[in-house]
Amino acid sequence: MLVFDVFVVQSKGAGISGASVTCGEVAAMPQYLNLQPRFDRSDPTHATDDPREVDRQRPLREAIDVPARKIISIADDYRAAPREEKSHLAACLARAIVHSARNHALEGADSPTDQFYRSWIILQVAIAYLKAQPEIDEIEESVEIREWFQRNATALMEFQARGVEVAGRNNHYFWNGIAVLAVGLVIEDEALVDYAREVRDAGLSDISSDGLLALEMQRGHLALHYHIFAAEALAGLMLLHPDPVLPWQSSAIRRLTNAIIESIADLSGGPIASSAEVEQSPPKRLVPLHVLVPFLDVGSPEWEIIQDIIKDVPPHSRYLGGNLQFVLCRPQ
Template sequence: MPHPTQPVFRPALAALFLSVFAQGAALACEAAPPVVRDIDANRYYTDSRSSIVDPVLKARNEAAVKPVNDYLEGVARAANAWQRDGKPADAQCGLGWLQAWAEGGGMLGTMTTNQSWYTRKWTLSGLALSYARVKPQATPAQRAAIEAWLRRLADLTIAHADAHKGVRNNHYYWEGLAVTATGAVTGEARYLAWGRKVFDHAMGQIQPDGSLPLEVARAGKALGYHLYAAAPLVLMASILDLQHPNLDRLVRFGAANVADPSVLQRMTGAEQEKPSRMPGWVAIYDRHAAEPWAKEAPPANNWDARMGGDRSLPNPLEHLR
């Protein structure tokens, strides 16, 4: 039975909306999906090292967060279509969806678990980055509503992060990206300063060999979590226009272990889940780094809604080399 403040999402509407984008057809924008205020997500790892996934719990979590993820996907598709093709209807579609949830208090309700907070910060990251793509087309009323909402979400993200100081791993970095992107797109210096604090902390965790101790602790998922931890840091560096040798070490450590994970396997004592290639965020890194990695072209489908959509399409918040 649906939560009274969380109306049933219309999957058929979302599927139609996203299929139109995927086909590159002219956008016929549907009304924004019902506002989700509360998020009731669940943890799905079964061991203390967060390396073993329970498929039943994973499926339950995916079902719980699907309405939020689908909403973010729709906003990102519209924003990317506008930046790529310049059709005002695409910008207004994305802005309309953002305004609807802003005025409805989207994600400002109850977060039942840490996993719920994680979902909200990932979503804030993608929304702020997508909004950056369409902001020039926003009306004053849209800007006021959307930016006030993003700031409220950023304040809640900061409050949660500052209250949970025991673990400063990849989740902290993604909180940093969400707040940094909000600061950059709204012009709020205090958010940029908080993001810089997170970035500096992360740089202090990176070891001389480029590894992150808290991600090494993830056993067979250590490689994946090194790559996942690097993603927000790479984009934060570009938004804040920072260069740091430790970030370069982290990127190259990840790349070396994608090619040959034997180093991490020795460090963890566990066989690594090995991706076929470097993640597509390397395109963001190469656009900003003093010495690009550039061993191969980014994947043709370089999409991550949490990072603002198409990572091969420079975000307006990035500082290009």
């Protein structure tokens, strides 16, 4: 049953009144995550889940995912709502986020898996905030939210400074970077935006001449899946970052996109399967291909192929904060 309560919005400015607002209840995300890898440890490629670990960790992950999905949903409702409903939804969104901020959500992240999850969730919630930022910034509670974002972004950078020496620049490095970028945009912190710029450029530099990412090639039959996952983060970094896209950056993401397209078309003989020396499993998610489209020439063979692949795939990625139109339409 959906529980309703009343959230009194304390306005900092004239943008939102001080009236009570009735919102659907959104649970606070936990401070401590207690997550561990779910893969079968006998598989060196980490490409096989252990069903027992999946079951054991389901409630732990749902305690994080369910509130995050509700936050994303409110933000997308805000974007689609008529003007007269936006203030109400912005207040509900602020209420949902501040509930977790006051619980110090995610700040007890400890294990590497905790940190990976933290980056995904902070990214989702920060993009949700960006969708309604002009109005949320006028709410008194936005100060607490911004401070919470800052603490989590700082912790993510500190973790990555240690982790990259061990794991290298894999997809987690890119997701860490885009999470920090989204926070930097929310709190207008140029140091965080600069950090993300370094991550973006390092990631794009890692794309080989044939469009592959060496560390994602280590994932066996899921190498294609993880190339798509990494590409989603890299493309998101390029689309969200205020820098204009440079020719070398566009060339790199296009090489990666072409390798992915060719590998989807030929799971056993495409470039990723050939390099990994194992047939690839069908991708778990095709949604990320939506954010690769802007880097292809309209009408080109690659553009036509990718359009055909995604024609029945809704442009909605929880990793990039829900409806992708916001990310795809950010001004460059």
